[in-house]
Structures are given as C-alpha cells and as structure tokens.
Amino acid sequence: MKNNTFAELGEVLREEKNFIIFTHISGDADTLGTGTALCKALRNLNKKAYIAVEDEVARNLKFLDWDREDDFPMMIFFDEFEQSSENFHWRDSYLDDEKKNGYVSICVDCGDFTRFPKRESLFKNGKITMCIDHHKTTEPFCDYNYIDPEAAATAEIIYGVLVENGIAITEEIAKSIFAGITTDTGNFQYSNTRKLTHEIVAKLYDIRDNYNDVSVEIYETSPVSRLLLQSDIIGRLELFSRGKGCISYVTQEMLKFRDAQIDDSEGVVSALRSIDGVEVAAFLKERQEGDIKVSLRAKNDVDVAEISQRSGGGGHRKAAGFSLDMPMNEAVEFVRKQLESVLDCRKANM
16 A cells, blocks of 8 residues: 555645544653644644543653643543443533534554554544555554655655645744754664655744744753663673663553652663664563563664564564563563574674
8 A cells, every 4th residue: 555645635624624533652742743743734734633642641641732722732641541342432512513423533753553552442442544654564554654765764755744734833843843853863863864854854943943942842951860760771781692672661660769760761762772782672661560671772773673573572673572471581681682693694694
C-alpha cells in the first residue's frame, strides 16, 4: 500500500468535524509535539479535536499542553474512558458529539497498535483511521497513511501537511513542531538531520523568532533526583564485545530510592552511546515488575531496527526498541547476547 498524498490527508482534516489523536506510550517530544500541533491546528479550523493518552506526560514536556485557555481539555487520559467488551462508552459530556457522530482516529509517530495498546479499540472505532509516522519498520495499517522514513521527525511531516493544505501555523503550533524536531535529531546532531530539516526549522523561525524557551523546558529543568538517578544508571553500565557494546538499566527500586520518575532516565541511552569506542548502546527500563522497555542506539553501521524487529519491536536504523516480559536480570542477559551476536559477527567479518 502506497502513501496517501498531503492533499488527501488535508481533505479529511477539512471535511470531517471530530478527531481523536493518538500519541505513543512513554510519549516523547516528537509524538506529543506532533499531536499538540495537529490538535491545535484542527481546533483553529473550528473542529473538535482531542489527544488520547494512556500514561503521564513527562515533566519536561508538560509545557506542550498549552491549550488550557479553551473550554475543553486537549489531552484526555485513557482512564477517563470506560470500555465494554463491544465498544467504548464516553463518560465526559464534552465528548458527546464524537459519540453521536463518530470521529477520525489519527495516530502520530506510531508504527502499530503496540505503541498505544490500551487505546487500540478506541482507535479502531474511528469511522476513518489515519497514520502519520517516520519509522522505517512501519507498515501501512490505516485507511489513510503517510509514512516517510527519511523524515527526521514526525513533526517534519505534520509541518508539510499543514503547509501544503494552507492550514495556518501559529506561534504555538510552531513551538510544538520545533520541540519534535529538536529532540528527534538530538539538537540537530544525529545522522537523520538533513537539509530539509534545517529548511523547515528556518521557516519556523519566520513564525516565531526564538525557541530558547523550548530548549530550557526540555533540557534545562532537571530536578536533582534526575541527576542522581542517572548517576546510578551510569554507575551500573557494562561494556562487552571489546568495548563495542554498552548496556545499563533502571528498576522500580532505583526510582523509589531517588524519589524519581521513569522519565527522569530519558537521555541516558544517548550518553551510553557517546562513550568512545561504543557502537551500540542498550538501556532497559523496568516500567513495572516483569515489564521491560529496551531502547537501542547505534553510532555507526549496526541496524538496531532489524535487531528490535526480532523481538517484536521496531524503529529507525540507529534508534529502535522493543519490550520484554521477564525479570530485569534475565532481560539484561538476553539483550547482551543479542548484541554480542551482532557485534562479534561484525568483528569476525572485518
């Protein structure tokens, strides 16, 4: 199935009235930035639009939920919905229109239903479904799809959708798009940064002349607990395959000890990858006992998306991940062996 055009996506955005936007679990600035940009753009077109989330937004990304002056909230938590075996029942009166007249489901930065598992039925109940994404492992699974693995961030794509369809990008929308791009490119340092990325950001500066406030919110609002937790994580790192691989982890016990949140560990995997000589870094998060999220980052030629797909995950060539259902000690051993098999094989073939 090929991509739809921006014009075809725009026709849906203009013709339909009710929208629910789906961001992925453990939301980062790209999915939340893209989601809030699209939500506000739709509201500016006098549409009813909401973002359905199923977990708490990271502290340093709460600034993206800037639509608080409206009569209706922008982000709605999954626990505000009641699910039966057949369909969803809406508890909140401000969602009555969606219940009566149907809605369009749009997932952003999500490659499949595993990226929003508790909301799958809610998504499928949409009268039209749409996927906007940039992961190389994503296969079209909606009525409308736009998947561009060359895009540095899904926020780049939503910028194109809005511009090509003549939908105004306000300062607040530009702020959300910038947040998605700056984080998914590692402040424009990652190899996914391209000429078009800088051209889009230059256009954003035509709309809003300074984004320092975005950078401060994302990168310079760390509580002490975050730094102490990351110190603990770095202290547990292990090198293997002659220093080509690096792995570390965080458990719920570690979070409790530092009175920290799971999002306080964000960025650690990039720090592990930055170690001289490391080609692949792995970071494991214990979301709850037996539920492990694995993040992989590659520096050179290792395709971590391919490695992740073997365990039911996916992502990009140099940034990917998957989930495991096992104790942390077993998960660390499993991931290490997976990476050793790749790194040691590369050494033998060199």
